[in-house]
Amino acid sequence: MNNSEIQAAVMLTQQRQKRGIRITIAILLIFIVTVLVGFVHRLSQPRIITDSELRLNGTVKLQRARILDNFQLVSDTGEVFQTENMRGQWTLVFFGFTHCPDVCPTTLSSLNSFYQMLDENTQEETNIILVSVDPSRDSPKILHDYIRYFNSDFRGLTGDFIEIKRFASQLNIPFNKVILNEESYTMDHGTQVVLINPLGHYHAFFKAPLDPAKMKLTYRSLRATFKE
Known part of the structure; x- marks a missing residue:
């Protein structure tokens, strides 16, 4: 084998080695990206917790969702x-009133913080409502201005x-009136x-x-975990 043939064989071997290295790197990158995507996906998925864990975190799920009479x-x-x-x-659903000195503003502020933590799709599927226990003073207009001070999406x-x-x-x-x-x-x-599920049934409640x-x-x- 003459020098030119040897050089050609060396170059071919080097090319094959480089190609092999590139393929190995590409495979490693694909593997790393796959692992990262899977990890991020798992992080984005809700963690399923037991009823006892729910209670430890301030939430009580009803054993059987309660069908509500029409109102x-x-x-x-x-x-x-x-x-x-x-x-x-x-x-x-939270029951309160616009003249409430502390509990209602604090609760609505907490609900706003909770709402802001949700992703956009979840926000679109979540309604937050204040029901007035003082209708004689809380007209729709007064209630409208009050509730939207905390969040424009609240009702x-x-x-x-x-x-x-x-x-x-x-x-x-x-609730009752205190003179x-x-x-x-x-x-x-x-x-x-109170949490109402998409069927319109009483599903759970969050404790203060x-x-x-x-x-x-x-x-x-x-x-x-909700099943219709």
Whole structure:
């Protein structure tokens, strides 16, 4: 074999080695990307937790979702709002009133923090509603301005006192008027946030005080395990 043939053989061997190295690197890169994609995907998936873990994180799931009787209230835009309006999405319901000095603003601020933690698609499938327990003072306009101060996506409901009482009773939310003096009063009410599933049934509730991070954890798990 002459020199030119030897050189050609060496060059061919080097080319094959380089090609082999490139292929090996490409395979390694594909493997690394696959592992990273799988890891990111797992991180994005909700962690399924048990009922006892739910309770430890401030959430109580009903053993059997409760079917709600129909009610008729008024939204903060002046439209009729009924049980069927809660179907098709997840709805978080909190009972409060606009003259509430501390509990309601704190709860709504926590709900806003929780809502901001959700991804865009989950936000679109999640309604957060304040139901007024003080309808004599909370007109739709007043409720509209109040609730949207906390988040423009939140909604408010008011209406006939008896209808509100019926709705609250189905969700085990107590409330009553407390007379302060001859000219003023306040409202005493339950502080838990009720979760209504996409069928319009009472599904679970979040206990006060709310922890937005824990709410996100339990909410994602409840959504992932829900079966229509």
